[in-house]
Amino acid sequence: MSAPVVGAKRVAGIIGDGPWKSPAFETLAAAVAAAITDGRIPVGARMPSERELAVATGLSRTTTGRAYALLRDQEYILTRRGSGSVVQLPSVPGGRIDHLLSPAGADETEIDLTCTAPVAAPDILGAYERALSKLGAYLPGTGYYPSGLPVLRELIADRYSRRGAPTDPAQILITSGSLGGTAIAVRALLDVEPHEANGRAGSSKRVLIESPTYPNAIATLEGAGAALVSYPLEFGAEGHHWDIDAMEQLIRQTHPRSAYLIPDYHNPTGSLLPESQRPDLARVLRGHGVVPVIDESLVELGLDEATPLTPMAALIPDSVTVGSVSKIFWGGVRIGWMRIPRRRVDHVAASRLGLDLGAPVLEQLVAAELMGDHDTIVADCRTRLRAARDLLAAQIRDWLPEWKLIVPSGGMALWAELPESRSGVLSIAARKHGLRLVAGPNFAPAGGLDRWIRLPYTVPETELAQVGPRLAAAWDDAKSMTRRGPTGRARIVA
Structure with a gap:
């Protein structure tokens, strides 16, 4: 099928309209690359022509041409005669991680933030006992x-x-x-x-x-x-x-x-x-x-x-x-x-x-x-998750104030935006500090999202209280790491 087209006005709406720091072509290329990495401009989409983007951004045709040339050199777009410039992600040595089940069995000192799953409801054991008493009829x-x-x-x-x-x-x-x-x-x-x-x-x-x-x-x-x-x-x-x-x-x-x-x-x-x-x-x-x-x-x-x-x-x-x-x-x-x-x-x-x-x-x-007993169980679950959400949000804001965080009105996790596209290396660095994380690219059907990290608040409160300092230490390490983390997807539990 032909690649879907991302119009010039839409690209301009995604990356903004400046001001463009000199040299403008590098600033423009960096903005487009960030939008591709974040998944806001999807992989496989066809970019507008250099002329169309120049009109939409108020920049010169020469500037957009040099920006596209830089994006080609960095492997964010592939340009073919007659097909335009198609969005891609830079190649990764060894290939991208496929849908592999996330390793389980974290030791007692680790906090596992790879899974959005709650602890068992209080009446689980009783429900099994009552169910077992009815099994004979079947x-x-x-x-x-x-x-x-x-x-x-x-x-x-x-x-x-x-x-x-x-x-x-x-x-x-x-x-x-x-x-x-x-x-x-x-x-x-x-x-x-x-x-x-x-x-x-x-x-x-x-x-x-x-x-x-x-x-x-x-x-x-x-x-x-x-x-x-x-x-x-x-x-x-x-x-x-x-x-x-x-x-x-x-x-x-x-x-x-x-x-x-x-x-x-x-x-x-x-x-x-x-x-x-x-x-x-x-x-x-x-x-x-x-x-x-x-x-x-x-x-x-x-x-x-x-x-x-x-x-x-x-x-x-x-x-x-x-x-x-x-x-x-x-x-x-x-x-x-x-x-x-x-x-x-x-x-x-x-x-x-x-x-x-x-x-x-x-x-x-x-x-x-x-x-x-649905309504009672769900009400209890909501109460626990609400407190956990607020605790984790406070941890992130106290320890990592440079991260962008919008607290959701529901669900089981925070979706945090990092200052840099480093969730892959962050997930690697976190292991040293007793945290298991899932990098943003795991959530991207077509790649990207390395600027994002999912942080479930389903673990016990005692563990949530330790997330802030461990995550801050891991982030400090990640910022100094030159090795790129995984940018593909790995299958995770939930």
């Missing part, structure tokens, strides 16, 4: 429930209905976590008849995905054969946000079949798609025949007072929604679900049988038990 059967236990499907369908998306239990499919649901949904959606492929050859395999986003979702989509179309979230004074007009322009250029979106306390930024934009997003996706997979894994984790927002399932009848108990009850339960449009239930269920034959019965019973 033992005479085969134990296979590809659609899920009826009792759990009914509870989940009821919650969707009460949120404003009327749902029949037959529309619910129980999976092994939300990632399992994503894998099933994407495989089913990409397995379409030619007349459903938006009228473009190959478009049936394209999936729109936000940048940054959840790293394991990137691996899952690619594993399903998807060709990823990266949509960079905007960044401003209020944090990351969605520009629906820019998304629509990208959709028009690339014609994706599906999309993977996290509108509710987005991972990793914590951003929340406001109520006012939800109908606009729905209109764009419906109008262009894009069937989205909406990840609601974090939808319960609004930490500040806020009115519940309309679920996207109520606005896009043809959408698939995935959710999970991992973020509110405990990751070890490993139970997730899909809410599927009625007309797609049979097709999605058949696709599921190509991956597995259902989630474990005992864990489904445990999830049903926990759902019975």
